[in-house]
Amino acid sequence: MDHSDFDLFSDLTPSETALLAAYSARITNRRADLLSTYPSTPAARTTAQNRHVFLTQRVIDSSLQQPVVIPSVWSQDECRTILSAILEYTNSAGAWSTQRHSAFPTTDIPVQSVPQISEFVHSTLRTRLLTSVISPRYGFHPSGRDLAFRDLFFVRYSALDPDSQRSLGAHSDGCLVSFNVLLNGENEFEGGGTLFVKTGQTVRIRKGDAVVHDATSLHAGVEITKGVRYICVGFVDTVDTVRNDERMKRDAGIAGTKARGGREMRMMPAAS
Numbered sequence: 001m002d003h004s005d006f007d008l009f010s011d012l013t014p015s016e017t018a019l020l021a022a023y024s025a026r027i028t029n030r031r032a033d034l035l036s037t038y039p040s041t042p043a044a045r046t047t048a049q050n051r052h053v054f055l056t057q058r059v060i061d062s063s064l065q066q067p068v069v070i071p072s073v074w075s076q077d078e079c080r081t082i083l084s085a086i087l088e089y090t091n092s093a094g095a096w097s098t099q100r101h102s103a104f105p106t107t108d109i110p111v112q113s114v115p116q117i118s119e120f121v122h123s124t125l126r127t128r129l130l131t132s133v134i135s136p137r138y139g140f141h142p143s144g145r146d147l148a149f150r151d152l153f154f155v156r157y158s159a160l161d162p163d164s165q166r167s168l169g170a171h172s173d174g175c176l177v178s179f180n181v182l183l184n185g186e187n188e189f190e191g192g193g194t195l196f197v198k199t200g201q202t203v204r205i206r207k208g209d210a211v212v213h214d215a216t217s218l219h220a221g222v223e224i225t226k227g228v229r230y231i232c233v234g235f236v237d238t239v240d241t242v243r244n245d246e247r248m249k250r251d252a253g254i255a256g257t258k259a260r261g262g263r264e265m266r267m268m269p270a271a272s
């Protein structure tokens with residue numbers, strides 16, 4: 001049987017179409033009614049309520065879809081210390097992996113694999129980005145209580161040899177908000193930066209700066225044509241979701257850094 005021209009709604013009468021539209025409007029109104037029962041400030045709402053408000057707001061508020069650059073999240077010295085620890089780790093203890101994300105893999109290592117700087121990276125990104133920038137900007141509790149890192153990893157793009165990864169195709173991330181911090185000098189590579197497909201804008205940041213963006217805006221890692229580009233990437237989500245992921249991974253008996261839930265992967269752009 002040929003299903004190629006099968007259309008579920010093609011035989012609806014005008015009155016059935018009207019009924020369907022009314023039903024859909026009712027759902028939208030119910031959602032608005034529910035949101036209107038929530039307290040008016042993020043500080044007074046639960047984590048789940050803040051998540052719900054964010055999921056609604058980001059669709060209607062186009063300013064939330066714009067990336068923002070946060071200067072000097074790490075100092076030049078801090079970047080140097082972090083990068084040295086990464087290179088020391090990859091030279092001796094372990095190699096860069098391309099297995100951690102099931103779609104759109106990067107050449108990366110998880111932050112927790114580099115013990116000398118893992119705690120420093122987690123705690124400074126929590127205070128300098130999660131609590132002070134991401135929570136207020138996206139409407140979460142000002143203490144940072146609502147948010148956690150769903151994944152935090154270092155990425156390497158290299159034009160030094162033909163086999164290394166130089167770019168990352170257009171994708172969205174399986175979380176609420178994403179960011180990347182540049183770890184080496186912006187003059188140590190050519191090309192690079194984060195491209196946002198909708199506006200065509202490529203954001204090129206300086207060493208120690210971060211670009212923060214809605215995880216669902218389609219974006220890509222622009223190809224580097226010379227040198228090496230190192231970034232630290234964070235996928236941010238609400239604590240309940242991160243906890244659920246971890247429970248699911250434990251229950252599935254998946255161990256270590258290769259563990260991956262469906263939402264940790266980067267996702268294909270929706271077919272248009």
Ligand SMILES: O=C(O)CCC(=O)C(=O)O
Pocket residue numbers: 106155168173180193194195219220221222231233266
């Ligand atoms: O290379 C970049 O600037 C983007 C990286 C990215 O989007 C990711 O790792 O998910």
Ligand SMILES: [Fe+2]
Pocket residue numbers: 171172173178219266
């Ligand atoms: Fe991404």
